[in-house]
Amino acid sequence: MKQFTVLTLFPEMFNNFLTTSIIEKALAKKLIAINIVNLRDYSVGKHHQVDDYQYGGGEGMVLMIEPLVKAIKAHQTKNSITILLSPQGKQYRQQQAQQLAKQEQDLILICGHYEGFDERILHYVDYELSIGDYVLTGGELASMIVIDSVARLCSDVINAQSHLNDSFTNNLLDYPVYTNPVAYDGHLVPEVLLSGHHQNIAQWREYEALKKTWLKRPDLLLKMTLTPQQEILLTKIKNEK
Numbered sequence: 501m502k503q504f505t506v507l508t509l510f511p512e513m514f515n516n517f518l519t520t521s522i523i524e525k526a527l528a529k530k531l532i533a534i535n536i537v538n539l540r541d542y543s544v545g546k547h548h549q550v551d552d553y554q555y556g557g558g559e560g561m562v563l564m565i566e567p568l569v570k571a572i573k574a575h576q577t578k579n580s581i582t583i584l585l586s587p588q589g590k591q592y593r594q595q596q597a598q599q600l601a602k603q604e605q606d607l608i609l610i611c612g613h614y615e616g617f618d619e620r621i622l623h624y625v626d627y628e629l630s631i632g633d634y635v636l637t638g639g640e641l642a643s644m645i646v647i648d649s650v651a652r653l654c655s656d657v658i659n660a661q662s663h664l665n666d667s668f669t670n671n672l673l674d675y676p677v678y679t680n681p682v683a684y685d686g687h688l689v690p691e692v693l694l695s696g697h698h699q700n701i702a703q704w705r706e707y708e709a710l711k712k713t714w715l716k717r718p719d720l721l722l723k724m725t726l727t728p729q730q731e732i733l734l735t736k737i738k739n740e741k
């Protein structure tokens with residue numbers, strides 16, 4: 501079972517996350533485990549300090565190294581990787597979620613807050629991850645994103661069949677899906693989906709996934725090698741009005 505340990509100054513941010521939907525079910529079924537650790541429990545000195553002013557002057561408080569390293573050491577095992585959530589990290593992508601889900605290792609996720617953390621923390625982590633080129637007030641939301649995206653790929657958390665069609669899994673966006681009603685405000689469900697003809701439906705989905713990717717994320721297509729069939733479809737898509 502994959503175990504996630506989160507080191508945070510704001511454990512309460514995780515309350516709804518742990519008690520909602522797929523994550524709640526996966527925890528109840530013991531398919532994953534999530535351990536939220538309050539960094540304040542590893543504070544130092546009489547004043548239970550976890551942050552301090554930065555050397556050299558400047559706005560904002562900095563997370564001290566001692567509580568962080570104490571907390572890491574208390575939770576690290578031979579079978580864990582320690583990841584620091586930070587905008588300086590390598591950008592997180594679906595491919596990495598797949599890798600993390602597949603690996604046997606447990607994850608320790610460190611959430612920074614305030615102006616950041618004492619840079620020396622980098623000597624104690626395996627690597628840094630960023631969820632995108634923007635700055636959050638802390639790493640908590642980022643760590644939830646990593647846990648959520650990895651957990652849904654862990655065995656039996658959701659139907660494995662649905663992973664195959666996930667956007668990004670094969671560098672394509674997912675095909676469009678529809679449910680009732682068949683007609684809404686003049687907008688119809690594509691007829692082929694009502695036909696019950698599995699082969700036509702599969703072909704339509706392949707075409708639409710490619711079309712959606714071409715229209716919305718053409719950069720993804722540049723990264724992949726198209727099959728001859730996809731090349732033909734793409735030419736057709738480009739020639740469509």
Ligand code: ADE
Pocket residue numbers: 585586587612629630631632633634635636637638639642
């Ligand atoms: N902490 C603050 N901003 C972040 C980001 N973009 N990714 C990961 N952790 C962060």
